[in-house]
Amino acid sequence: MTDAPLLIVGASMAGLRTAEGARRAGYAGPIEFLGAEAHAPYNRPPLSKELLQTEGHGHDEVAFPIRSALEQGVTWTLGRAAASLDISRRVVIDEAGDEHPYRALAIATGLRPKPLPVDGHALTGIHVLRTLDDAVGLRTSLRPGANVVILGSGFVGCEIAATAAKNGCAVSVVTQSAVPLERALGPELGGEVRRRHEAHGVRFFPRDGLFGLVGDPCVERVILSSGVMLECDVLVVAIGSDPNTEWLAGSGLDVSDGVLVDGGLRALTAEGAVVPDVFAVGDVARYPNPLFDGVARRVEHWNLPTETGKRAGQLIAAHLAGENCEPLAAAGFAPLPSFWSDQYDMHLLAFGMTYLADRRELVAGALDDECVVEYHRGDALVGVCGIGMRSLVQSYRSRFSVPTAAV
Ligand SMILES: Cc1cc2nc3c(=O)[nH]c(=O)nc-3n(C[C@H](O)[C@H](O)[C@H](O)COP(=O)(O)OP(=O)(O)OC[C@H]3O[C@@H](n4cnc5c(N)ncnc54)[C@H](O)[C@@H]3O)c2cc1C
Incomplete structure (x- = not known):
């Protein structure tokens, strides 16, 4: 199927960077994006910061520019999720049953927030934050005086806490760890982050968890495992993320924790064999990084969709040009993860x-x-x-x- 496109599933940062990388490396053929969100690719970090506190800000303020190399020969199928992958026929089937053939496939489906860990999903006032639509929905609830309870004290939880406190909300953070950001930063810096939040009036409930919710139809109180009861108008669940790989079930790819790939971002089976023409990039990809050790990991930092997209784009272009990709894939891929966070x-x-x-x-x-x-x-x-x-x-x-x- 030589006229089939480079198909990119997931129309966000990693997918966009893969398309740019392929064009830069000389691939001039068709590209198709298949994306579950209705929006063209946009930047997520402002969702927990500027966009969450600035009324009226929306897609225009966070959209990634589409470079001229992607103005021609690119099809965008947005608001449509991939439902399955048939490797033998080289086709992705979407949720409407339409088939999307590919010459090369880049999986860029990212993550989604872990759900509420107790019953109560039917109550209103419960939020997660991953998408632009999530952020706009949450923003309207963060009004001065609102009782906001944040479950989880990772980067997203801490940034929402800072933004909500700046908005004049009464903020409580419930966390299983002793201090916020403990896993990422350790107890000393995490303790300092807690001190700075508390200086802005945020209350912490460490080594605690959610036991139950009270309210009808809106959440009104949360009950913690310790027995503490907190008034709650807005509950934000920020307890980590799961990779979006359900649509790959039965495809033969190793999706035990994200999509396992080699140093060339080529998807692998559970037996370690390279799956022809299939790559994975961004937050959903799990790959070894020889800068640290040989363990394959998913890393959820902003610079890695760019690093992995650039690398995959280069391999895809070479592969589609009929070159032997083995030497390129074998050359070390050792990106330095980098992250930042703004709080107050x-x-x-x-x-x-x-x-x-x-x-x-x-x-x-x-x-x-x-x-x-x-x-x-x-x-x-x-x-x-x-x-x-x-x-x-x-x-x-x-x-x-x-x-x-x-x-
Ligand atoms: C609120 C927030 C704040 C952040 N702040 C920072 C920060 O300050 N600093 C930092 O270093 N990093 C930050 N990050 C992390 C950074 O934004 C991510 O690492 C980056 O967005 C990952 O890009 P991605 O393209 O791999 O995945 P995503 O951006 O998650 O994109 C995946 C896309 O695939 C789509 N998709 C999912 N399933 C399917 C399917 N079956 N079919 C089709 N499409 C599908 C999704 O809808 C989504 O559009 C933040 C993330 C969030 C959510």
Whole structure:
């Protein structure tokens, strides 16, 4: 099927970067996007920050520009989810039953928030935050004086807490961990994040969980496992995400935790065989990173849809041009993960995989001011994070390198 397109399932950042990467590497053939959301690709970080507090902001404010290379030969099928993949026929079937043949397939379906962990889904006033529509729905509820309970203290939970507090809401954060961002940043920096939130009036309920909900038809109170009862007009569930891979069930791909790929972003079976013409990129992809160790992981940071998309686009272009991709796929892929978070006037910037650390060291500044913390596992530097001190944090980028034995 030589006239079939490069089919990209998931019309968001990773999918867009894959298309751009393929064009840049010389692929001039047809491209089709199949995306579950009705919106053209947009940027998610503002959803928990500016967009959540600025009335009237919508898709225009967060849309990614579509580069001129993608103005020709690109079909957008939006508001339509993929329902299954038939590898033997090289076709994706969407939820309406329409078939989408492909020459190469890029899976870019990302994640969705984990659902409410107790009964009560029928109540109104319960929110998650992943999409633009989620953000617009939540924004209208964050009015001054509203009792907002946030379940989860990861980046999304903390950023919503900061935005809601700035909006004049009464904010409570319920978390299973001892301090917010504990897994990502460790107890010292996490404790400092908690202190700064509390200075803005946010209340924390650590080592606690959700036991039940009261209300009809709107949530009115949440009952915590500790027995504490909190008044609640708005409950935000921010307890992590699951990969969108159900549509790949029965396809033969390893989707045990996201889509397992090799260093060339080529999808693998559970037996480790490369699946012909199928790639995965962005948050949904699980791949090894020799900068740290050989363990395949999903990493949910903003720079990785770009890194994986660029890399997959290059391989796809070579593959569709009939080149032998093995040398390209075998060349190391070792992107440096990077993330940032804005909460109040606190700007966090990090590089690496801080959560792999068994030891942390404050190397500059003071926790209650601007500072830089190094993260080590054994003798190896695995991450760095700063509050402020951007140029010092940036200077660490060159200090991460692939161990000689892995090259
Ligand atoms: C609220 C929020 C704030 C964030 N803030 C930061 C930040 O400050 N800093 C940072 O480093 N990172 C941040 N991130 C993370 C970053 O935005 C993500 O890593 C990035 O968006 C992942 O891009 P993606 O294209 O892989 O996946 P996604 O952006 O999730 O896109 C996947 C797309 O696939 C679609 N899809 C799903 N299933 C199907 C299907 N079956 N068929 C067709 N389409 C489907 C989805 O609808 C979606 O449009 C934030 C994320 C969120 C949600």
